[in-house]
Amino acid sequence: MKKSILLIVLSVFLWACPSDIGSESIAIKNNSDHIIYFWYSSEYEKFHFPNSLPTNIPLIINSIDAGTGTGGSAGQYPSWQKIFSRLPGDKFTVYFFETYPETQEEWDELLENEQEKVYRKDVTYEELQATDFYIYYP
Numbered sequence: 194m195k196k197s198i199l200l201i202v203l204s205v206f207l208w209a210c211p212s213d214i215g216s217e218s219i220a221i222k223n224n225s226d227h228i229i230y231f232w233y234s235s236e237y238e239k240f241h242f243p244n245s246l247p248t249n250i251p252l253i254i255n256s257i258d259a260g261t262g263t264g265g266s267a268g269q270y271p272s273w274q275k276i277f278s279r280l281p282g283d284k285f286t287v288y289f290f291e292t293y294p295e296t297q298e299e300w301d302e303l304l305e306n307e308q309e310k311v312y313r314k315d316v317t318y319e320e321l322q323a324t325d326f327y328i329y330y331p
Contacts, residue, residue, distance in 0.1 A: 217273055217326045220265030221287065223257040229330055230256050230290040237276050242284035242315040246307065250300035254293065257330075265326070273326075277318040284315040289330050 223229050232254045234240035240247055257263050277283060289312040294300040303310050314328055321328070 217321075218265050219273075219285075219321065219326050219328060220262050221257060221328045221330065222262040223259060223330050225331060226259050227291065228256055228258050230254050230293050231287055231330070232290075233285070233287045237279040238281060241280050241286040242282040244281065244286075246288055246304060246311070248304070250294060250297050254290070256293070262327075273318060273321065282315075284317055285321070287314045287316075287328055288312075289314065 221231060232246075232251050234247075255263065277285065290303065290310065292299075292303075292310075294303050312331060314330070316328060
């Protein structure tokens with residue numbers, strides 16, 4: 194009886210799991226000698242190549258210390274193949290900043306000076322595969 198219940202629970206669990214889990218996760222590596230801040234949109238139809246940054250400051254802006262990296266945990270849902278099928282220009286965009294914008298006013302200033310204050314990295318799926326899913330700054 195216990196084996197039957199375990200088998201039923203396991204079957205339901207496996208049936209309910211998403212089938213589109215990719216084995217790769219993006220990792221970002223800071224090759225500079227200073228802390229950097231970065232942001233990318235998880236709304237894959239927005240703010241990726243050829244689009245630009247949102248007008249409102251994002252809720253989460255991440256940081257990476259000099260010479261270190263972040264990310265790279267196993268698996269991604271949905272898979273990167275599915276994500277890239279949703280991107281408007283077939284490129285995933287990460288925005289890097291050298292200063293942390295704490296207020297909407299600081300974000301507005303960053304947007305006004307985007308050419309000088311934002312390093313933008315647009316990568317294709319093939320480029321990610323070639324770097325083993327690492328995105329490097331700079």
